[in-house]
Amino acid sequence: MKNILKSTLALLSVLVAFTSCDNASKSNSGALSSSAAEKVYVAPGEHDEFYAFISGGFSGQLSVYGLPSGRLFKVIPVFSQDAEKAYGYNEETKPMLNTSHGFVPWDDAHHPDISQTKGVVDGRWVFINGNNTPRIAKIDLTTFETTEIIEVPNSAGNHSSSFVTENSEYVVAGTRFSVPIPQKDMPIKDYKGNFKGALSFISIDPEHGHMDIKFQLIMPGFDYDLSHPGRGKSHGWFFFTTYNTEEASTLMEVNASQNDKDFIAAVNWKKIEEYVNNGGGTMMPAKYAHNVYDEATHSATSTMKKEVRVVNPLEVPGAVYFLPTPKSPHGCDVDPSGEYIVGNGKLSANLTVHSFTKMLAAIENNKVAGDAYGIPILNFEDVLAGVVEQPGLGPLHTEFDGKGNAYTTFFISSEVVKWKLGTWEVVDRQPCYYSVGHLMIPGGNSQKPFGKYVVAMNKITKDRYLPTGPEVTQSAQLYDISGEKMELLLDFPTIGEPHYAAGCPADLIKPRSKKLFKLEDNKHPYATLNEADTKVVRDGKTVHIYMTTIRSHFAPDNIEGVKVGDKVYFHVTNLEQDYDVPHGVSMIGANTSELLIMPGQTETFLWEPKQIGVWPFYCTDFCSALHQEMQGYVRVSPANSNTPLKWSLGEDIE
Amino acid sequence: MKRSNIIMFIAALLPLGLFLFPLWKITLEAPQYPTPLGMYIHINDFSDVHPHDIKNINLMNHYVGMKYIPEAIPEFKIFPIGIIITTVIGLIIAFKGNYKWFLFWFVLMIVLSSAGLYDFYLWEHDYGHDLDPKAIMKFTNPDGSVMGFQPPLFGSKDILNFKAHSYPRLGALFLGVGIAASFIAYLIGKKNNKKSVTM
Numbered sequence: 001m002k003n004i005l006k007s008t009l010a011l012l013s014v015l016v017a018f019t020s021c022d023n024a025s026k027s028n029s030g031a032l033s034s035s036a037a038e039k040v041y042v043a044p045g046e047h048d049e050f051y052a053f054i055s056g057g058f059s060g061q062l063s064v065y066g067l068p069s070g071r072l073f074k075v076i077p078v079f080s081q082d083a084e085k086a087y088g089y090n091e092e093t094k095p096m097l098n099t100s101h102g103f104v105p106w107d108d109a110h111h112p113d114i115s116q117t118k119g120v121v122d123g124r125w126v127f128i129n130g131n132n133t134p135r136i137a138k139i140d141l142t143t144f145e146t147t148e149i150i151e152v153p154n155s156a157g158n159h160s161s162s163f164v165t166e167n168s169e170y171v172v173a174g175t176r177f178s179v180p181i182p183q184k185d186m187p188i189k190d191y192k193g194n195f196k197g198a199l200s201f202i203s204i205d206p207e208h209g210h211m212d213i214k215f216q217l218i219m220p221g222f223d224y225d226l227s228h229p230g231r232g233k234s235h236g237w238f239f240f241t242t243y244n245t246e247e248a249s250t251l252m253e254v255n256a257s258q259n260d261k262d263f264i265a266a267v268n269w270k271k272i273e274e275y276v277n278n279g280g281g282t283m284m285p286a287k288y289a290h291n292v293y294d295e296a297t298h299s300a301t302s303t304m305k306k307e308v309r310v311v312n313p314l315e316v317p318g319a320v321y322f323l324p325t326p327k328s329p330h331g332c333d334v335d336p337s338g339e340y341i342v343g344n345g346k347l348s349a350n351l352t353v354h355s356f357t358k359m360l361a362a363i364e365n366n367k368v369a370g371d372a373y374g375i376p377i378l379n380f381e382d383v384l385a386g387v388v389e390q391p392g393l394g395p396l397h398t399e400f401d402g403k404g405n406a407y408t409t410f411f412i413s414s415e416v417v418k419w420k421l422g423t424w425e426v427v428d429r430q431p432c433y434y435s436v437g438h439l440m441i442p443g444g445n446s447q448k449p450f451g452k453y454v455v456a457m458n459k460i461t462k463d464r465y466l467p468t469g470p471e472v473t474q475s476a477q478l479y480d481i482s483g484e485k486m487e488l489l490l491d492f493p494t495i496g497e498p499h500y501a502a503g504c505p506a507d508l509i510k511p512r513s514k515k516l517f518k519l520e521d522n523k524h525p526y527a528t529l530n531e532a533d534t535k536v537v538r539d540g541k542t543v544h545i546y547m548t549t550i551r552s553h554f555a556p557d558n559i560e561g562v563k564v565g566d567k568v569y570f571h572v573t574n575l576e577q578d579y580d581v582p583h584g585v586s587m588i589g590a591n592t593s594e595l596l597i598m599p600g601q602t603e604t605f606l607w608e609p610k611q612i613g614v615w616p617f618y619c620t621d622f623c624s625a626l627h628q629e630m631q632g633y634v635r636v637s638p639a640n641s642n643t644p645l646k647w648s649l650g651e652d653i654e
Numbered sequence: 655m656k657r658s659n660i661i662m663f664i665a666a667l668l669p670l671g672l673f674l675f676p677l678w679k680i681t682l683e684a685p686q687y688p689t690p691l692g693m694y695i696h697i698n699d700f701s702d703v704h705p706h707d708i709k710n711i712n713l714m715n716h717y718v719g720m721k722y723i724p725e726a727i728p729e730f731k732i733f734p735i736g737i738i739i740t741t742v743i744g745l746i747i748a749f750k751g752n753y754k755w756f757l758f759w760f761v762l763m764i765v766l767s768s769a770g771l772y773d774f775y776l777w778e779h780d781y782g783h784d785l786d787p788k789a790i791m792k793f794t795n796p797d798g799s800v801m802g803f804q805p806p807l808f809g810s811k812d813i814l815n816f817k818a819h820s821y822p823r824l825g826a827l828f829l830g831v832g833i834a835a836s837f838i839a840y841l842i843g844k845k846n847n848k849k850s851v852t853m
Contacts, residue, residue, distance in 0.1 A: 516706075550713065551713055576713075577705070577706035577709055577710070578706060578709075578710045578713070579689075625717065625791075626717075626790060
């Protein structure tokens with residue numbers, strides 16, 4: 001009996017030993033390396049190391065996440081109305097969504113990019129494109145608010161956009177769909193040779209970031225898919241991938257996939273800029289909106305512009321070349337040195353990398369293979385730097401870590417592949433869950449990437465999260481790329497379709513973040529800077545309520561003399577001068593949204609009372625211990641009554 | 655000029671530092687204020703430690719019915735005049751007087767400073783206890799009496815969710831060192847006087 005017990009114990013201990021051995025071998029990265037959870041854990045009260053600005057895709061918004069935690073901090077409304085912040089609902093921001101097609105309260109936000117100084121991200125502004133109704137927006141990173149939107153005329157499907165040159169000279173807006181320029185009523189089958197593609201170069205004012213379309217390059221009618229600026233040695237050039245060089249107009253999946261090679265269009269924008277500065281190009285009638293938000297008046301104005309300068313590439317010899325690139329390239333990515341231009345042929349088995357130096361040499365030696373509508377085509381072999389052989393299926397986008405490595409996403413094989421620039425050898429591959437589109441390394445579109453993490457943005461998540469009906473969350477994944485091998489650290493859900501992202505160290509933005517708006521700087525035409533100045537003014541059938549908020553009351557809180565059929569404007573100024581104390585307000589039956597008013601800011605909403613009665617309004621943002629008491633009433637009398645206009649706050653009721 | 659008179663001269667000038675630096679600082683800490691609210695008390699003014707702090711202190715304090723911190727108080731007129739007069743007296747003494755007058759100035763300054771502190775205490779007491787009867791929130795002490803919200807004259811104290819700190823600043827140091835220096839001038843003057851008598 002004893003022996004049995006002994007041998008059992010012996011056997012058990014051997015088993016235990018083996019099991020523990022097995023456990024130990026699983027974490028083969030050594031006792032000192034920390035777990036993935038520890039690497040993404042940001043303790044309560046601590047801050048993340050990086051900001052990530054992840055586009056909201058079809059939500060039309062831009063979301064702000066922290067890395068490495070993957071925590072969502074804010075959704076910045078850009079092209080879509082947002083009831084949470086009254087963006088596009090209040091009178092101040094409605095003009096931001098004005099276009100030549102009227103008020104367009106939605107767009108498809110694709111590629112955010114952070115402004116740069118001397119080739120390094122500077123954390124001043126984020127630019128992002130609206131793909132559907134072509135627009136470029138600028139977001140000010142002191143306030144995290146959209147402060148400018150410019151519509152892009154002669155453009156359709158503003159996709160190869162919005163990438164910024166290395167001193168933020170230009171943000172580019174290339175059209176995905178070619179269209180008749182100017183637009184006209186014509187048969188679609190006559191596309192070939194008649195449709196054109198506009199590549200718009202929008203200058204950025206170095207001081208205020210104000211945007212202005214400097215010129216549009218009117219290119220042959222291909223689809224201009226993605227783009228990237230040259231940098232370092234290739235600064236002054238811009239590269240655009242094309243597909244549908246077949247110029248097909250129907251059943252595109254077949255008819256636009258016939259040519260073995262499409263092109264990367266290389267544009268020497270410095271050369272064209274010089275031409276334009278000397279009076280080159282022609283002014284062409286065009287209608288497009290330019291919407292600017294002014295921080296002093298807390299209001300946007302929309303100006304309709306009437307013409308745009310267009311440039312025919314043939315007028316500037318030597319400014320535009322086509323680099324043949326295998327079959328329907330999608331991503332177009334330039335490495336930090338500016339030497340390599342990666343064209344990801346999404347239907348090709350290989351990754352093609354062009355050499356900027358070789359391109360210049362080919363141009364110099366006039367080694368031209370042919371032309372497309374008069375634009376010279378260089379020889380594929382003359383510009384080829386190398387090929388990454390069969391790295392995966394469906395290459396889309398490439399980012400760089402600044403240490404000589406490139407990371408490419410593969411949509412079909414659903415993975416990120418790390419490879420070496422120059423040797424073109426594959427170093428590592430990691431699966432994505434699932435179907436990855438873009439990826440982002442903070443500072444990836446600059447000369448100085450912060451190559452610690454890569455974020456992969458996936459199109460499909462299936463079983464990765466708790467199900468939420470037929471639509472499950474969109475997602476991003478965070479990989480540690482500080483070592484030789486990539487390590488998946490974190491899954492985190494995202495809004496909309498996370499399309500592309502831009503990231504930078506938090507320290508670039510944090511110290512400049514605005515805490516409040518100074519009341520004394522408030523130049524809003526309907527601002528009320530203290531309670532004593534609150535009033536209600538009737539002007540015909542329009543009533544202006546000059547209202548203030550402070551913890552925990554509105555002034556005035558009792559208003560009488562409003563009539564059915566009036567247009568009542570609530571102009572509400574938040575008198576707080578304390579960080580993080582917004583107030584909200586809304587009125588029963590208002591056909592707009594609440595207002596969310598920052599300290600020192602004035603916002604306005606319209607209310608059109610349709611029924612008599614005494615109707616309440618209240619604070620919508622929990623502001624203080626007495627938030628629930630922060631309320632008031634408007635008495636609405638019949639249209640023909642003569643109830644006098646009256647308003648009060650805190651008067652004795654006796 | 656004798657050494658004691660030079661020290662007295664410096665002693666008389668030092669309180670003028672009150673015109674350059676704040677006398678006192680009151681700080682209010684709470685979890686909701688990771689950057690604490692604070693106000694400086696100068697010889698002739700209240701000022702914010704961070705922009706809008708006094709406005710935000712007022713906003714907090716109105717919940718318990720405290721009055722708004724006024725833009726100015728009568729003391730802001732009296733105190734500067736007092737300091738200028740005592741400095742002038744001190745300077746006259748430094749030039750004309752002997753060591754016994756130094757003691758007189760020392761005592762005068764102690765009395766006036768104590769009176770100033772007492773006045774400050776009264777003001778604080780009134781501010782912390784004379785509450786609006788329609789106050790939104792009313793708190794009582796364990797013994798049933800109405801809770802006061804007086805910040806400490808000197809030191810730190812918990813007031814509801816706030817921790818209040820009240821400490822002298824550089825201006826007060828100038829005043830204190832000036833007063834102390836006048837006493838030192840007195841001691842030195844006395845010692846020298848004895849020596850000269852025995853000689």
